[in-house]
Amino acid sequence: MHWARICSRLQTEVGEVEYRTWLKQITLGPVDGDEITLMLPTRFLRDWVRGQYGDRLSNLWGSEIPAIRRVELQVSRAGALAPGASVATVSELAVSPVEVAAPSIVEARNDLAAPLDPRYTFDSFIVGKPNEFAYACARRVAEKPSSVGFNPLFLYGGVGLGKTHLMHAIGSELVREGKVSVAYMSAEKFMYRFIAAIRSQSTMQFKEQLRSVDVLMIDDLQFLIGKDNTQEEFFHTFNALVDAGRQIVVSADKSPSDLSGLEDRLRTRLGCGMVADIHATTFELRISILEAKALASGVPVPAKVLEFLAHKITTNVRELEGALNRLIAHANLFGRPVTLEATQDVLHDILKAHDRRVTIEEIQRKVSEHWNIRLTDMSSARRARAVARPRQVAMYLSKQLTSRSLPEIGRKFGNRDHTTVMHAVSRVTELMERDNAFAEDVELLRRMLES
Ligand code: ADP
Numbered sequence: 001m002h003w004a005r006i007c008s009r010l011q012t013e014v015g016e017v018e019y020r021t022w023l024k025q026i027t028l029g030p031v032d033g034d035e036i037t038l039m040l041p042t043r044f045l046r047d048w049v050r051g052q053y054g055d056r057l058s059n060l061w062g063s064e065i066p067a068i069r070r071v072e073l074q075v076s077r078a079g080a081l082a083p084g085a086s087v088a089t090v091s092e093l094a095v096s097p098v099e100v101a102a103p104s105i106v107e108a109r110n111d112l113a114a115p116l117d118p119r120y121t122f123d124s125f126i127v128g129k130p131n132e133f134a135y136a137c138a139r140r141v142a143e144k145p146s147s148v149g150f151n152p153l154f155l156y157g158g159v160g161l162g163k164t165h166l167m168h169a170i171g172s173e174l175v176r177e178g179k180v181s182v183a184y185m186s187a188e189k190f191m192y193r194f195i196a197a198i199r200s201q202s203t204m205q206f207k208e209q210l211r212s213v214d215v216l217m218i219d220d221l222q223f224l225i226g227k228d229n230t231q232e233e234f235f236h237t238f239n240a241l242v243d244a245g246r247q248i249v250v251s252a253d254k255s256p257s258d259l260s261g262l263e264d265r266l267r268t269r270l271g272c273g274m275v276a277d278i279h280a281t282t283f284e285l286r287i288s289i290l291e292a293k294a295l296a297s298g299v300p301v302p303a304k305v306l307e308f309l310a311h312k313i314t315t316n317v318r319e320l321e322g323a324l325n326r327l328i329a330h331a332n333l334f335g336r337p338v339t340l341e342a343t344q345d346v347l348h349d350i351l352k353a354h355d356r357r358v359t360i361e362e363i364q365r366k367v368s369e370h371w372n373i374r375l376t377d378m379s380s381a382r383r384a385r386a387v388a389r390p391r392q393v394a395m396y397l398s399k400q401l402t403s404r405s406l407p408e409i410g411r412k413f414g415n416r417d418h419t420t421v422m423h424a425v426s427r428v429t430e431l432m433e434r435d436n437a438f439a440e441d442v443e444l445l446r447r448m449l450e451s
């Protein structure tokens with residue numbers, strides 16, 4: 001009885017198609033104390049249902065039978081409880097169902113959209129040089145969707161640099177204003193929905209649903225590379241929406257022209273609106289992000305520690321955040337202040353992984369290749385600009401990307417003094433601020449070394 005009621009609720013919430021594709025196959029397993037087990041025929045289904053509906057299932061069970069605190073999802077094996085038996089087990093729980101208000105299905109109504117993370121807002125996004133353009137574009141689209149020149153908005157950049165954050169921020173802002181309907185989903189989810197629609201012979205419905213939104217956001221589009229049918233479907237959806245004056249926002253790890261493996265006509269259309277690159281973070285931006293997160297946590301973190309982290313973890317804001325969170329959790333748990341020593345200790349494993357990433361030799365090799373000089377010139381005494389400048393860049397990158405000290409770096413560059421390295425670092429920093437082309441060269445090298 002409980003289960004039947006939950007099923008019918010799920011059916012209204014997620015829609016008939018979704019329900020038939022993913023949820024209908026669930027059978028009841030045993031109840032053990034406060035835990036109920038639900039069975040699915042395959043591992044894939046189990047993982048999918050767990051990822052997409054796990055929380056909702058827990059909530060529904062909790063409101064049907066408050067004694068149930070956990071819902072476990074398992075792959076059914078031969079010999080699992082017969083469905084009849086398990087239902088009996090459930091109804092034996094001498095708990096009367098509580099009257100609960102109709103579940104809030106407002107959010108679930110548009111069963112295309114993945115939920116937006118309320119933490120990812122424009123306010124919580126720290127703006128710096130590397131992301132200010134992408135940020136401004138995102139803001140603009142949130143204020144005035146479908147403006148000429150901003151459709152589609154294509155955001156791209158490396159992992160963990162804030163693409164998803166900005167997309168959610170656009171979505172939340174628009175939803176808050178209540179003016180338009182927004183659907184956000186990963187390209188992966190787009191594919192699964194599409195496959196599910198084909199399987200249940202409801203592609204028409206899928207298309208109609210997609211084409212009825214005002215703003216469609218697809219995250220991590222690179223996932224569609226090699227998935228030709230899904231790409232085709234996305235292409236048509238894309239055209240239909242743009243032609244109808246709706247807004248598209250797409251993210252990927254590369255620019256449209258670099259997304260090889262994506263159909264040409266799709267690539268061309270993706271590049272037709274606004275293309276905004278989120279560059280690798282700078283030291284300054286990393287510090288600002290850390291300061292904001294430390295402040296929000298309420299745990300005092302010394303500036304020295306923030307600087308240390310910003311120096312060591314350079315690639316990915318998610319990892320930077322993770323490291324800081326671990327420090328804060330540790331401080332809270334043991335009631336000890338955050339210090340540099342504690343940081344090195346608590347983050348031992350993370351720091352080690354980051355050290356391993358790039359070696360000075362690799363940096364020297366890449367930099368000499370890039371400017372077409374001999375590798376030996378990295379340690380030679382030659383002072384000609386054509387050689388000295390790349391050498392300075394290599395020193396700069398060694399300081400940024402490895403945890404070697406200035407004297408150690410100096411030694412690897414033909415036994416130079418640490419003040420020479422220091423000078424190189426400030427010279428390159430200065431040049432990058434003045435000369436955009438040079439800054440891009442250095443960023444490119446950094447990216448290549450980090451990937
Ligand atoms: P991506 O989608 O580009 O891989 P995310 O948007 O998931 O990256 O960002 C990873 C994490 O880093 C998120 O928790 C996000 O909030 C955080 N983050 C990234 N950039 C910023 C920023 N500029 N300010 C604040 N948080 C950020």
Ligand code: MG
Nearest residue numbers: 163164219220
């Ligand atoms: Mg992302």
